[in-house]
Amino acid sequence: MSPRARALLARALERRAPLREGGRTTAFRWLNGAADGTPGLTLDLFGDVGVLSTYDAQDPTPVADAAMALLPLRAVYAKARPREAGTLRGEERAARAPALPLRGEPVEVVEVREQGLAFRIRPGEGLAVGLYLDMREAAQLLRLHRGVRDRSAGRWRGSRGGRRPEPALTGLGRGERAAERAISAGGRPHRGRRVGLGAPVREAG
Numbered sequence: 001m002s003p004r005a006r007a008l009l010a011r012a013l014e015r016r017a018p019l020r021e022g023g024r025t026t027a028f029r030w031l032n033g034a035a036d037g038t039p040g041l042t043l044d045l046f047g048d049v050g051v052l053s054t055y056d057a058q059d060p061t062p063v064a065d066a067a068m069a070l071l072p073l074r075a076v077y078a079k080a081r082p083r084e085a086g087t088l089r090g091e092e093r094a095a096r097a098p099a100l101p102l103r104g105e106p107v108e109v110v111e112v113r114e115q116g117l118a119f120r121i122r123p124g125e126g127l128a129v130g131l132y133l134d135m136r137e138a139a140q141l142l143r144l145h146r147g148v149r150d151r152s153a154g155r156w157r158g159s160r161g162g163r164r165p166e167p168a169l170t171g172l173g174r175g176e177r178a179a180e181r182a183i184s185a186g187g188r189p190h191r192g193r194r195v196g197l198g199a200p201v202r203e204a205g
Contacts, residue, residue, distance in 0.1 A: 075104030
């Protein structure tokens with residue numbers, strides 16, 4: 001196991017200690033690329049399952065081994081993410097996101113919480129698991145802006161059936177717009193697809 005990888009993971013985990021308090025959040029981004037000293041690599045923690053994503057040709061096994069040593073994880077899955085996933089064909093997509101974990105035993109489903117909401121995650125199903133943990137701040141912003149008129153746009157989103165219209169937020173990136181769509185849909189699958197914040201299981205107390 002790489003001492004450097006272990007040190008980086010331990011420091012990042014200490015920084016995120018407040019997220020783990022109280023049990024309302026069991027899913028968070030453990031490593032966030034260059035911000036945590038791991039450029040081109042992120043590690044998302046879904047309960048006792050890790051999902052390790054690489055954006056270049058680096059070997060993810062040292063980080064996977066260190067994560068398994070630091071926490072009692074059941075598995076760590078690896079995703080080799082391209083810059084444009086939409087251009088991938090089925091075989092190449094499957095090769096980049098193996099159904100079996102890099103470390104540990106296969107986990108079909110894991111239930112996690114993010115800020116009290118419960119989600120069901122399938123870590124071995126493709127490049128995306130349905131819950132985008134790097135969108136935490138954007139999701140909070142969008143929730144705060146519900147029902148608030150967007151002054152910069154100077155208009156309301158169209159409403160249906162006399163319901164209160166949603167604000168049209170500007171200046172959002174692609175990922176933030178996905179979060180906006182998911183929140184507007186209550187986080188439920190949209191047209192048969194999981195989007196943005198994943199598929200909620202129930203409102204957790």
